[in-house]
Amino acid sequence: MARFRTLDDIGDVKGKRILVRVDLNVPMEDGKVSDLTRIERVAPTILELSGKEAKVILLAHFGRPKDGPNPALSLEPIARAASDVFGRQVAFVGDCIGEKARGAIFSLNPGDVLLLENTRFYKGEEKNDPEFAKQLAADGDIYVNDAFSAAHRAHASTEGLAHLLPAYAGRTMQAELEALEKGLGNPAKPVVAIVGGAKVSTKIDLLMNLVKKVDALVIGGGMANTFLAARGVDVGKSLCEHDLAATAKQIMIEAAGAGCAIILPSDAVIAREFKAGAANEIVSVDAVPADAMILDVGPNTIGTINGWIDRAETLVWNGPLGAFEIDPFDKATVAAAKHAASRTKAGKLVSVAGGGDTVAALNHAGVADDFTYVSTAGGAFLEWMEGKELPGVEVLKLK
Ligand code: ADP
Ligand code: MG
Numbered sequence: 367m368a369r370f371r372t373l374d375d376i377g378d379v380k381g382k383r384i385l386v387r388v389d390l391n392v393p394m395e396d397g398k399v400s401d402l403t404r405i406e407r408v409a410p411t412i413l414e415l416s417g418k419e420a421k422v423i424l425l426a427h428f429g430r431p432k433d434g435p436n437p438a439l440s441l442e443p444i445a446r447a448a449s450d451v452f453g454r455q456v457a458f459v460g461d462c463i464g465e466k467a468r469g470a471i472f473s474l475n476p477g478d479v480l481l482l483e484n485t486r487f488y489k490g491e492e493k494n495d496p497e498f499a500k501q502l503a504a505d506g507d508i509y510v511n512d513a514f515s516a517a518h519r520a521h522a523s524t525e526g527l528a529h530l531l532p533a534y535a536g537r538t539m540q541a542e543l544e545a546l547e548k549g550l551g552n553p554a555k556p557v558v559a560i561v562g563g564a565k566v567s568t569k570i571d572l573l574m575n576l577v578k579k580v581d582a583l584v585i586g587g588g589m590a591n592t593f594l595a596a597r598g599v600d601v602g603k604s605l606c607e608h609d610l611a612a613t614a615k616q617i618m619i620e621a622a623g624a625g626c627a628i629i630l631p632s633d634a635v636i637a638r639e640f641k642a643g644a645a646n647e648i649v650s651v652d653a654v655p656a657d658a659m660i661l662d663v664g665p666n667t668i669g670t671i672n673g674w675i676d677r678a679e680t681l682v683w684n685g686p687l688g689a690f691e692i693d694p695f696d697k698a699t700v701a702a703a704k705h706a707a708s709r710t711k712a713g714k715l716v717s718v719a720g721g722g723d724t725v726a727a728l729n730h731a732g733v734a735d736d737f738t739y740v741s742t743a744g745g746a747f748l749e750w751m752e753g754k755e756l757p758g759v760e761v762l763k764l765k
């Protein structure tokens with residue numbers, strides 16, 4: 367991996383104005399932040415810079431404002447939540463450029479933290495307009511990006527600014543990039559990927575990229591049905607994208623060409639209804655009744671998957687193996703997650719996972735903390751798994 371600048375390279379920041387791009391796009395309920403994870407994740411960078419007596423100026427977006435300022439999408443309530451999390455006051459100013467922002471920045475003392483209003487209140491943000499980026503840059507001496515989850519977008523505050531000021535990766539961005547490098551960039555081999563979830567259609571690029579990079583690809587979840595059907599298996603009423611049979615075959619051909627083993631389920635847990643506690647049974651995948659649907663992979667398949675986890679030095683995981691939200695169709699996902707976690711704890715495996723539902727599934731299994739790294743970055747994580755360059759990361763690399 368090309369090296370990138372981190373806070374270790376930043377030098378003396380005392381009294382300097384540092385524009386720090388963070389992800390504060392947190393879930394809100396009744397005007398209150400309902401999950402503090404994203405705020406907690408950026409705390410190390412902010413406290414480090416503040417501790418070194420920089421003037422810390424936070425840039426962030428919130429939601430998707432359509433036409434200019436929208437009070438419902440103000441970052442003000444998040445400044446209050448951030449003050450609690452950081453254990454020091456986070457001031458707020460209701461603009462991110464211009465006189466008002468400049469005034470607030472001018473009155474900062476070394477070590478102070480200030481949150482600027484939602485960058486997306488200006489159209490120039492998402493357009494990565496150079497004029498808007500210049501206005502942002504005018505209020506800072508240094509730029510730090512700690513928002514990996516926004517790095518797949520080339521916006522003024524995630525990409526444009528890095529061309530205008532000395533640019534560094536924050537601690538959270540650094541941790542994410544280092545973990546991802548261990549996952550697919552320069553992994554210990556053999557590398558095994560587990561991909562599950564609902565549909566092939568949302569993960570074609572991801573599957574195509576993985577078969578070129580990993581030694582074995584385990585396919586589970588609803589998307590395995592599409593692969594099984596492409597091989598002529600009757601999957602009954604299971605979730606299945608029959609129109610993607612050709613794509614599934616192509617992925618299997620690419621895998622064969624690249625020497626990547628494809629592991630499909632051999633047995634399945636089936637039910638007649640998609641609901642918790644539905645009557646269910648275990649059948650071989652070639653014996654799925656016409657009126658039944660596959661909601662999880664079966665015990666034989668779990669054994670096979672755990673065997674691949676045992677052989678792997680590196681595991682990359684996106685997508686649950688079954689409909690884990692409803693009991694008892696979480697069994698395979700929980701079993702494989704626990705197995706990967708114990709191999710990781712034993713020092714035998716590097717395990718990297720990500721994806722909205724995958725994070726939920728690993729939390730449900732109670733093992734998220736035991737993986738080497740669990741990315742909460744969503745879209746940026748998936749684009750990384752697709753092998754795409756992330757503009758917000760590219761611009762931090764040393765050329
Ligand atoms: P992620 O958000 O981690 O990328 P996805 O969104 O692709 O994962 O997929 C998660 C969804 O896939 C879950 O809601 C889960 O219920 C569903 N799923 C997994 N296996 C099946 C199955 N056999 N039938 C129907 N849905 C499934
Ligand atoms: Mg999802």
